[in-house]
Amino acid sequence: MKLLVSIHDVTPALERDVRALWDLCAECGIVPALLVVPNWHGRWPLDEYPRFTAWLRAREREGAEILLHGERHDEVGLPRRLPDHVKAFGATAREGEFLTLDERAAAARIDRGVECLRRAGLSPLGFVPPAWLAREATFTAVRDAGLAVSEDVATIRLHTRATRLASPVIRWSGRTLLRARVSAAVADVRWVTARGNWLTRLALHPSDLRHAASAASVVAHLKRWRRDRHPFRYSLL
Numbered sequence: 001m002k003l004l005v006s007i008h009d010v011t012p013a014l015e016r017d018v019r020a021l022w023d024l025c026a027e028c029g030i031v032p033a034l035l036v037v038p039n040w041h042g043r044w045p046l047d048e049y050p051r052f053t054a055w056l057r058a059r060e061r062e063g064a065e066i067l068l069h070g071e072r073h074d075e076v077g078l079p080r081r082l083p084d085h086v087k088a089f090g091a092t093a094r095e096g097e098f099l100t101l102d103e104r105a106a107a108a109r110i111d112r113g114v115e116c117l118r119r120a121g122l123s124p125l126g127f128v129p130p131a132w133l134a135r136e137a138t139f140t141a142v143r144d145a146g147l148a149v150s151e152d153v154a155t156i157r158l159h160t161r162a163t164r165l166a167s168p169v170i171r172w173s174g175r176t177l178l179r180a181r182v183s184a185a186v187a188d189v190r191w192v193t194a195r196g197n198w199l200t201r202l203a204l205h206p207s208d209l210r211h212a213a214s215a216a217s218v219v220a221h222l223k224r225w226r227r228d229r230h231p232f233r234y235s236l237l
C-alpha cells in the first residue's frame with residue numbers, strides 16, 4: 001500500500017507555511033512532491049526570488065518531484081459561465097485558474113510555466129491544475145507539452161502510458177474556521193473509506209496551517225498514513 005504526499009501552492013508568497021509543511025513531512029520520513037506556482041496571483045514571479053528558487057533546487061536534489069501548478073493560480077480576468085460555476089461549486093474561492101480555459105489558452109500558460117520553472121533550474125515532470133479544476137482540454141495540453149503526469153480529484157493521469165489510476169485524495173481547507181473543522185472530520189472518515197485503495201494521496205496546502213483544527217489534523221494524519229504505508233513517487237507509477 002502506497003502513499004503519495006504533495007505540497008500545493010508552493011510560492012514565495014507562502015514560503016513560511018510551505019517550509020513548515022516540508023518540515024512536517026521530513027519528520028515523518030516523507031519527501032513530498034512540490035506543486036510550484038510560477039507567478040502567484042500575478043504578483044510573486046519566481047524569477048525575482050532567487051533565494052526561494054535555490055531552496056526549491058535543494059529540495060529537488062533531495063528527491064522532491066516538481067510539478068507545475070498553474071501559472072498564477074487565481075481566476076483574475078477569466079469569467080466563469082454557468083457550467084463552470086456548477087463544476088467549481090464549493091471547491092474554491094476563485095482559485096481555479098484552468099477551470100474556464102480552452103486548449104490553446106491552457107497550452108500557453110503551461111508553456112510559460114514550464115519555461116519559468118526550467119529557468120529556475122527545476123525539472124517539472126507534471127502539471128496539476130489549481131483546485132484540480134480543468135476541462136479535458138487542459139489535460140490534452142499537458143500531454144502535448146511533454147509532461148508525464150497530471151491529476152484530478154479522483155485520478156492520476158499518466159500521459160506517457162495513456163492511462164488513469166484511481167487514487168483518492170485527502171485534503172483539508174483552512175479558508176474558514178468552519179471549513180477547517182469540517183475538513184478535519186472528513187479526513188477522519190477518509191482514513192476509513194480510503195484505506196482499501198492501494199494508492200492514497202495526501203494533498204497539503206499552506207493554508208491548512210491557518211487554523212489549529214486543520215493543522216492538527218494534517219499532522220495526525222501524516223503520521224497515521226505514514227505508519228500504514230510506504231511513501232511513493234509520481235515517477236514510479
Ligand SMILES: [Zn+2]
Pocket residue numbers: 008009069073130131
Ligand atoms: Zn493550489
